[in-house]
Amino acid sequence: MDAKDILGLPKNSLxxxxxxxxxPQKDSQRKPDGISREVYALTGGxxxxxxxxxxxxxxxxxxxxxxxxxxxxxxSFTSSARKDDLKLYHWxxxxxxxxxxxxxxxxKYNKSVDVIKYTDEEYEKHLTDPEWTKEETEELFExxxxxxxxxxxxxxxxxxxxxxxxxKNRYYSVSRTILIARAPSxxxxxxxxxxxxxxxxxxxxxxxxxxxxxxxxxxxxxRKDAEVLSEAKKIMEARMAAAKAAQxxxxxxxxxxxPERMEKAAAAETASPSNIQATSGVAPLMSIAENAAAAAAxxxxxxxxxxxxxLDQMVQAASSSAGLRTxxxxxxxxxxxxVNLKPKVPTKAVCAEHLELRKEILTLxxxxxxxxxxxxxxxxREGSYTETPDTPKDRAFVPDSVSFGAISTERVGKRDQKRKxxxxxxxxxxxxxxxxPRKLKATDS
Amino acid sequence: xVRSSEDNEKKNLVNKLKDVEISAPxxxxxxxxxxxxxxxxxxxxxxTVYVRGATNEDLSVVVKRVVFQLHSSFNNPTRVVESPPFxxxxxxxxxxxxxxxxxxxxxxxxRPLHLYHHLKLYPEDDSGSMSVKKSVVVESYxxxxxxxxxEGLFARVQGHPAxxxxxxxxxxxxxxxxxxxxxxxxxMDPKDNPLTQWFTIFSEADELLKLAAARQQVQAQIxxxxxxxxxIDGQHQQQLKPPSEL
Numbered sequence: 259m260d261a262k263d264i265l266g267l268p269k270n271s272l273x274x275x276x277x278x279x280x281x282p283q284k285d286s287q288r289k290p291d292g293i294s295r296e297v298y299a300l301t302g303g304x305x306x307x308x309x310x311x312x313x314x315x316x317x318x319x320x321x322x323x324x325x326x327x328x329x330x331x332x333x334s335f336t337s338s339a340r341k342d343d344l345k346l347y348h349w350x351x352x353x354x355x356x357x358x359x360x361x362x363x364x365x366k367y368n369k370s371v372d373v374i375k376y377t378d379e380e381y382e383k384h385l386t387d388p389e390w391t392k393e394e395t396e397e398l399f400e401x402x403x404x405x406x407x408x409x410x411x412x413x414x415x416x417x418x419x420x421x422x423x424x425x426k427n428r429y430y431s432v433s434r435t436i437l438i439a440r441a442p443s444x445x446x447x448x449x450x451x452x453x454x455x456x457x458x459x460x461x462x463x464x465x466x467x468x469x470x471x472x473x474x475x476x477x478x479x480x481r482k483d484a485e486v487l488s489e490a491k492k493i494m495e496a497r498m499a500a501a502k503a504a505q506x507x508x509x510x511x512x513x514x515x516x517p518e519r520m521e522k523a524a525a526a527e528t529a530s531p532s533n534i535q536a537t538s539g540v541a542p543l544m545s546i547a548e549n550a551a552a553a554a555a556x557x558x559x560x561x562x563x564x565x566x567x568x569l570d571q572m573v574q575a576a577s578s579s580a581g582l583r584t585x586x587x588x589x590x591x592x593x594x595x596x597v598n599l600k601p602k603v604p605t606k607a608v609c610a611e612h613l614e615l616r617k618e619i620l621t622l623x624x625x626x627x628x629x630x631x632x633x634x635x636x637x638x639r640e641g642s643y644t645e646t647p648d649t650p651k652d653r654a655f656v657p658d659s660v661s662f663g664a665i666s667t668e669r670v671g672k673r674d675q676k677r678k679x680x681x682x683x684x685x686x687x688x689x690x691x692x693x694x695p696r697k698l699k700a701t702d703s
Numbered sequence: 704x705v706r707s708s709e710d711n712e713k714k715n716l717v718n719k720l721k722d723v724e725i726s727a728p729x730x731x732x733x734x735x736x737x738x739x740x741x742x743x744x745x746x747x748x749x750x751t752v753y754v755r756g757a758t759n760e761d762l763s764v765v766v767k768r769v770v771f772q773l774h775s776s777f778n779n780p781t782r783v784v785e786s787p788p789f790x791x792x793x794x795x796x797x798x799x800x801x802x803x804x805x806x807x808x809x810x811x812x813x814r815p816l817h818l819y820h821h822l823k824l825y826p827e828d829d830s831g832s833m834s835v836k837k838s839v840v841v842e843s844y845x846x847x848x849x850x851x852x853x854e855g856l857f858a859r860v861q862g863h864p865a866x867x868x869x870x871x872x873x874x875x876x877x878x879x880x881x882x883x884x885x886x887x888x889x890x891m892d893p894k895d896n897p898l899t900q901w902f903t904i905f906s907e908a909d910e911l912l913k914l915a916a917a918r919q920q921v922q923a924q925i926x927x928x929x930x931x932x933x934x935i936d937g938q939h940q941q942q943l944k945p946p947s948e949l
Contacts, residue, residue: 261738264897265736265749265792265897266897506721558851561812561814561849561851562807562811562812562816562847563847563848563850564816564818565726565848566845591921592917595921597913597917598910601914603844603905603906603909604845604846606726606867607911608914611911611915611918615918615921619921622924622928625929625932629932629935632932632936
């Protein structure tokens, strides 16, 4: 009662809802109803909708009514699909005597193509072709008739070796020419598919070639293609963002900001052709700028949004080039610096500082990696070949750069395993002889 | 084309201020009390979920209404609060996620904004020392950013304590605030809300300090690594010259 007094609430306004919580629901769920509980659990408390496929009651009852006498007889038949008068035999269902069923029931499927037949005159007049002799053309048409325009078979049987596309081309152009020649006027035939869409042999050849290329692409190529496409997409988006920025540049107030943005966009555009061809180190920098511009543009489009959401977008844009591991490292760094991963009081100033801090940490990590690569390069070159390879337990250790003061650099991981051959400088600081390398701690300084 | 001065003003009010943003700092969360002797199995706590201005100012200058979506086991789980204080009180026993939707006035935004808050009833330290006097309070700070507001909106909220409005660069003239708007602001003073005593005060100073210190550290390390890099590069240069002497 005192709580209600504190809150100053009227005493009758308590609603009864909590009783309706999950307990009564569970009871109704326990009733099977012909379906096991597990099925209910799977389908979310509702019985799955079922349609009976067979009426179970009808299965055993089927007894034929005794009005007609049914017998089965072994009788001969002919088919209109055959040119000879071959009589074959099969079982026939006879109802009270032989019903004259008519034609063989499968004869209607005997379809064939109407292959055009040209006369010699027509050949002389319209159809002569430098690449095709008359005999070849005749053979082609014969085969087309015989095999119902199945060009793959026809190509196989053709006496001279011609490709499928060449055969098709010859057949369709001949048919088209004859059609047009025989037609009383061009208008009559102009709707015929042969006339409307003539066979385009070069297009067909290209199409089949590119199809086979796509089919035979290796996974490696697929990945590369996907990468290139996504880069192109990013560049397009950045261009759109830059175009929007260009529009915004019309106001006098933004005259300072826009030249920078235009520069970035212009730089991004000039970088784009080289990006697609070569993956340079410059590309990640360019794309981060593009991402940031794109993120800012999308936020502006939203018009109303939460500051935490905006920070998330900008953080994502800034770390777009970084892998998951790097992002985790940044977060670890933040934690070591005693900074909240998500600011507790996200004001404009705090968010800006947070974003800058993250970017600086990313820069630091990249620089450290660069430093380590260079160090490894130099130690490799100096070649302390007398050192024995490390024991398996120390496999993941990292060379200490003695000359630069004892800092332990980051773990290289897989690269160590590959470079087992050439020796390494032995770890110089026994105090740090952990089996696992220490990542650079924020407290190191 | 001749336009009357009135039309001109109306058009100006709709104009968007490019690269200007105004923001409203808000705090949303819940406060819960254990009912003690009066607690039953299904109603063990009394709680209030709310959205307020960060400095307890009146949010109705930008917020038209707030919709709280409760757990489906509540009667009418969609609760709409049309006027400040934007809070909702209930009693229950369970913790769940509440979807809070802020609907703004038409000159602010057509689209609503969604927040999510996990209702907390039970204190962190499970030592069982539940007291009727102690409250459990969980609040989150955030800021609603209105990007490129219209001039009319800008003029309307200018000077209101709930909204952070930047100073416009010189050359911008805005229609003056009418007298009635100023009066409306004084009407609803949420400072006499009984819950105020439990509210957290969010200050950015602490976080800013920490961030600045962290940035300094990182910058120092960056400088150091850069020095080392140039050192190595210098070394490599030397090594490249006499390769045969190895």
